Amino acid sequence: MTITETGARAAGKGGRSRDERIRAVEEAAYRARHHALDMGEVQGQGYVGQALGAADMLSAVYTDQLRYDAADPHWDDRDRFLLSTGHYAIGFYAAIAEAGIVPVEELLTYAGDDSRLPMSGMASYTPGMEISGGSLGHGLTVAVGMALGLRLQGRGEQRVINFLSDGELDEGSTWEAAMGAAHHRLGNLTALVDMNALQADGPTADVLRIEPVEEKWRSFGWKAIRVDGNDAGALLDAFDELDAGRAAEDQPQVIICDTKVGRGVPLLEDREKAHFMRIEEQEWQICRDQLTAGKEDAR
Numbered sequence: 001m002t003i004t005e006t007g008a009r010a011a012g013k014g015g016r017s018r019d020e021r022i023r024a025v026e027e028a029a030y031r032a033r034h035h036a037l038d039m040g041e042v043q044g045q046g047y048v049g050q051a052l053g054a055a056d057m058l059s060a061v062y063t064d065q066l067r068y069d070a071a072d073p074h075w076d077d078r079d080r081f082l083l084s085t086g087h088y089a090i091g092f093y094a095a096i097a098e099a100g101i102v103p104v105e106e107l108l109t110y111a112g113d114d115s116r117l118p119m120s121g122m123a124s125y126t127p128g129m130e131i132s133g134g135s136l137g138h139g140l141t142v143a144v145g146m147a148l149g150l151r152l153q154g155r156g157e158q159r160v161i162n163f164l165s166d167g168e169l170d171e172g173s174t175w176e177a178a179m180g181a182a183h184h185r186l187g188n189l190t191a192l193v194d195m196n197a198l199q200a201d202g203p204t205a206d207v208l209r210i211e212p213v214e215e216k217w218r219s220f221g222w223k224a225i226r227v228d229g230n231d232a233g234a235l236l237d238a239f240d241e242l243d244a245g246r247a248a249e250d251q252p253q254v255i256i257c258d259t260k261v262g263r264g265v266p267l268l269e270d271r272e273k274a275h276f277m278r279i280e281e282q283e284w285q286i287c288r289d290q291l292t293a294g295k296e297d298a299r
Contacts, residue, residue, distance in 0.1 A: 018236070021064055025232040028098045029059040030295055033264050035094035037287050039110035039117075045278040046111070046119065049261040049268055051091030053196050053230070054163075057257055058095040060235040061161060061192070070100035073128040077158065080146050082130050084139020084164040085194070089121035092129070101128040137171030139164050140191060144181045147189040147252075156188050163192045167199040170208045175220065178252075182221025187250040190242065191222075194229065196259045200275050217254045229257025265290050 016024070036051035061081060062068075069075035083092050090110065097104045102116070109115040116125050122132045131142050143162035150158050168174050181189050195213070197204050204210065217224040223242060227234040235257070242253040262268030262277075265287045271277060279287070 018233070021236055022232045025056065025059045025063045025236065028063045028095075029055040029232065030264075030291075032059055032091070032094035032098055033291055034288065035097055035104070035107050036090055037265075037284060037291070039090050039093065039107050040277075040279065041284045042108055043111050043119075044281070045276065047087045047090055047275075048277050048279065049198075049271070049274045050085070050088050050194070050196065051094060052265060052268065053259040053261045053263045054088060054091050054194050055094070055263070056230050056232055056235060057163070057192055057194065057259070058091055059098070060232060060239065061163075062095045062099040064236060065159075065239055066161065067158070068099070068101075068128070073101060077155075079159040079161065080130050080143075080150075081128075082139050082143050082146070082160065082162045083121050083133050084131070084143075084162055084168060085136065086121040086133025087119075088163070088165075088194075089117070089119065089126075089129075089133075092121060093117050093126070096126075096128050099128075102126075136165065136168045137173045139168070140174050140177040140181075143189060143191070144177045144184070144186065147181070147186040148184050151186070151188060159188050159190060160186075161190045161192060163194070165199075166193060166195045166197065166204050166210060166213075167207070169193070169210045169213065169216075178217065178220040178222060181252040185250045186252045189252045191252070191254040193254060193256045194259055195256055196261050198261055198275055213256055217256070221251065223249065223251050223253045224256060225254075226256040226258070229259040230263050264294050266294075 032055045033052050036048055040046045040048040066081055067079045096102055097107055110117045111119040118125055120134045121129050123129045139162050143160050147160040199207050201207050214224045214226050225238045227238045238255045261274045
């Protein structure tokens with residue numbers, strides 16, 4: 001079952017209670033985590049930890065926020081979601097399968113020859129992927145250009161949401177883009193930062209200290225909120241708060257999301273080398289069982 005109906009779709013919160021919205025995001029995130037494990041098992045390795053950690057963020061976007069047409073990824077009136085972190089593609093594919101943009105069955109072609117779902121995100125292959133990510137630090141720059149272009153075309157009500165990692169805050173180009181967004185008063189631009197505290201070279205704080213993150217974004221002219229990125233209710237409340245003031249303030253917004261790599265699977269949450277995971281053949285079912293048990297315990 002997918003989270004969207006066929007055809008063009010407005011942001012999903014209309015007419016639903018907060019509890020219903022939260023439940024929809026949680027259910028989509030749970031299924032997306034299972035999808036990520038299924039895809040990871042095909043290769044025996046990958047960026048599974050990031051997919052598990054970001055599942056709530058991605059599900060909140062596609063279940064509750066984004067306006068899109070599952071049958072027409074190039075629909076002119078769509079909102080734009082940019083995955084700057086191309087290596088998070090496994091998590092993105094899980095989300096767009098839940099959204100009905102690609103068939104769930106196609107997920108098992110992940111990273112295979114001639115697949116539309118390569119290991120790192122590429123717009124030329126995958127429906128619904130707006131940019132080719134991977135060389136980190138460029139996504140927000142592209143997002144600023146898209147948001148400004150939409151406004152100049154009289155499409156300022158169409159949103160641009162850019163997903164980026166805490167490691168990308170090491171990049172000067174990210175802060176140049178942030179400064180440009182505030183200068184042009186791009187109220188149709190939202191950044192989502194995955195603060196999972198881990199990079200390829202080690203803990204983010206050891207590679208380059210980036211705190212205090214909220215204060216930095218605010219000093220660059222952004223409206224900033226920091227939340228638990230694995231809490232569906234906190235994510236939706238942050239989106240609602242930003243949306244309420246977006247039109248009046250005409251200011252770019254950022255939601256800084258503290259997340260846990262491997263979220264929902266204790267075996268992977270505690271793994272030391274978690275940026276690119278190699279998971280043993282017998283461990284995949286353990287991961288699934290732990291994910292299922294966690295959901296049952298939460299009831």
